[in-house]
Amino acid sequence: MNLDWNFIIKYAPLYVEAAKLTVFIAFWGILLAFAVGVLCSAALYYKVPVLRRIIQAYVELSRNTPLLVQLFFLYFGLPNIGIVLSGEACAMIGIAFLGGSYMTETLRSGLESIDKIQEESAASLGFNKWFTMKEIIFPQAMAVSVPGICANVIFLIKETSVVSGIALADLMYVAKDLIGLYYKTDEALTMLVISYLMILLPVSAAATILERRLRHAGFGN
Amino acid sequence: MADEDRIMLEIAGLKKKFGEDVILDGVDLTINKGEVVVMLGSSGCGKSTLLRCINGLESFDKGSIRIDGEEIVSGSKALPRLRQKIGMVFQSYDLFPHRNILDNITLAPVKVQKRAKEDARAQAEQLLRRVGLWEKRKAYPRELSGGQKQRVAIVRALCMNPEIMLFDEVTAALDPEMVREVLDVMLELAQGGMTMLIVTHEMGFARAVADRIVFLDEGKLLENLPAETFFNNPSTQRAKDFLQTFEFKKTLTDERKDQLS
Numbered sequence: 273m274n275l276d277w278n279f280i281i282k283y284a285p286l287y288v289e290a291a292k293l294t295v296f297i298a299f300w301g302i303l304l305a306f307a308v309g310v311l312c313s314a315a316l317y318y319k320v321p322v323l324r325r326i327i328q329a330y331v332e333l334s335r336n337t338p339l340l341v342q343l344f345f346l347y348f349g350l351p352n353i354g355i356v357l358s359g360e361a362c363a364m365i366g367i368a369f370l371g372g373s374y375m376t377e378t379l380r381s382g383l384e385s386i387d388k389i390q391e392e393s394a395a396s397l398g399f400n401k402w403f404t405m406k407e408i409i410f411p412q413a414m415a416v417s418v419p420g421i422c423a424n425v426i427f428l429i430k431e432t433s434v435v436s437g438i439a440l441a442d443l444m445y446v447a448k449d450l451i452g453l454y455y456k457t458d459e460a461l462t463m464l465v466i467s468y469l470m471i472l473l474p475v476s477a478a479a480t481i482l483e484r485r486l487r488h489a490g491f492g493n
Numbered sequence: 494m495a496d497e498d499r500i501m502l503e504i505a506g507l508k509k510k511f512g513e514d515v516i517l518d519g520v521d522l523t524i525n526k527g528e529v530v531v532m533l534g535s536s537g538c539g540k541s542t543l544l545r546c547i548n549g550l551e552s553f554d555k556g557s558i559r560i561d562g563e564e565i566v567s568g569s570k571a572l573p574r575l576r577q578k579i580g581m582v583f584q585s586y587d588l589f590p591h592r593n594i595l596d597n598i599t600l601a602p603v604k605v606q607k608r609a610k611e612d613a614r615a616q617a618e619q620l621l622r623r624v625g626l627w628e629k630r631k632a633y634p635r636e637l638s639g640g641q642k643q644r645v646a647i648v649r650a651l652c653m654n655p656e657i658m659l660f661d662e663v664t665a666a667l668d669p670e671m672v673r674e675v676l677d678v679m680l681e682l683a684q685g686g687m688t689m690l691i692v693t694h695e696m697g698f699a700r701a702v703a704d705r706i707v708f709l710d711e712g713k714l715l716e717n718l719p720a721e722t723f724f725n726n727p728s729t730q731r732a733k734d735f736l737q738t739f740e741f742k743k744t745l746t747d748e749r750k751d752q753l754s
Contacts, residue, residue: 393587393646396548397601397653398577407600411591 279459283450287467290446295471297360297442298429301367305428306421308368309375314405316376317383327376334373339434342366347438363435371428378424382417383409415486422479429472443467500562501526501657501688502547507556509542509712516542517553518712524657524690529683531691531699531720534709535735540692541584543709544659547690548579561656577606580650580658584665586642588634588649594621595630598649606653613652620648624678640671644678657688664695676702696739700724708732 312327346362394404436445447464451457502524509517516539524530532540545551552567588597602613621627624644664672676698683702706723708716710731
């Protein structure tokens with residue numbers, strides 16, 4: 273494969289800019305998704321009457337529709353009822369909407385793995401519900417959920433490539449753009465792959481270290 | 494002292510059902526301050542449920558429970574405060590696995606009772622030394638033996654300065670050689686004047702530690718006697734049968750003989 277290095281050097285800065293947008297959207301989207309997951313999984317854990325059904329419906333809707341469709345709904349659908357959001361906002365909300373359900377399920381399984389006796393012994397020491405969750409149940413559940421959460425994070429970062437569909441100049445968008453303009457398919461795609469790897473490999477490595485440390489700290493059994 | 498001042502725990506007409514099953518059928522029990530009461534009865538007779546009702550982990554259908562004059566209502570606002578007067582140790586090791594031993598003990602005094610860290614730590618040290626586990630303070634629960642875990646669980650409850658301690662078959666899940674170390678701690682506690690309600694199947698221990706024995710059978714409190722009277726001369730046939738099951742004789746029981754011959 274003969275790559276045009278001049279082309280690569282010339283357009284590399286575009287990729288850097290695009291990578292910043294990708295990371296920006298991924299960061300805030302995932303953070304939001306995690307917050308959604310914490311709240312929803314807690315509601316499921318406590319079996320909050322009506323809310324529980326709503327969350328279950330949300331999880332099904334979110335997991336069984338493509339992100340691109342969700343983004344189209346936010347970007348092209350919502351303006352019809354008077355809600356106009358910027359592309360970035362739509363992208364972050366979209367990632368949060370999709371990721372929220374994955375985080376919910378991952379955290380829920382962690383919460384449910386904690387023995388009931390933990391809650392009871394905390395209660396018998398006079399802890400209220402909030403403290404029991406914050407100090408006793410959640411930290412233990414997190415340790416169980418971390419591998420799943422890491423997998424979700426990596427999955428969601430990759431999913432951001434879909435936001436080019438609503439005209440956001442992320443990595444995917446820039447690559448498609450360059451191909452369309454100059455027909456430099458090899459160069460554009462090579463740079464795209466490298467860009468994603470440069471973002472994802474460190475995240476992946478960090479996840480591995482985190483998982484290993486949790487296993488070693490292994491306060492569990 | 495007036496009578497009501499001496500009463501630590503007062504249970505009156507306690508009834509509890511799980512669906513159609515009657516678990517507790519009108520239990521009356523009064524425990525005075527400083528008294529050690531052992532509750533006996535076969536598995537499933539409602540002993541654990543009764544203990545769980547006392548600190549509000551379980552709701553009940555009828556009757557009342559009062560701790561130091563204040564009523565226990567499951568799910569009430571006052572419950573977290575009242576629970577601080579009740580120390581409970583469970584059968585299954587219930588230490589917090591993500592915290593070291595010292596944190597396990599001081600977490601509630603600091604976070605719930607808002608005591609100063611140094612103060613809680615000092616008391617934890619004193620108590621841990623008493624049960625011989627001070628050098629384990631930095632260890633995590635999984636690094637301890639079952640007997641050590643239960644001793645820590647007792648210390649954790651004591652560090653809240655409870656007015657009554659409840660023990661729910663705390664040695665039932667232990668290897669036999671670890672039972673003694675836990676019972677010794679409880680015996681010492683009893684001799685120190687702590688008010689205690691103990692559920693156990695260790696008959697020798699029950700006899701040594703108890704001021705009074707109560708015998709629960711199918712949700713009813715059949716016996717409520719001084720320990721020696723209960724063991725020497727129980728008044729009901731059910732209690733006699735129950736005690737019999739713990740006696741090993743050189744000769745087989747008649748029934749067994751018939752079966753084997």
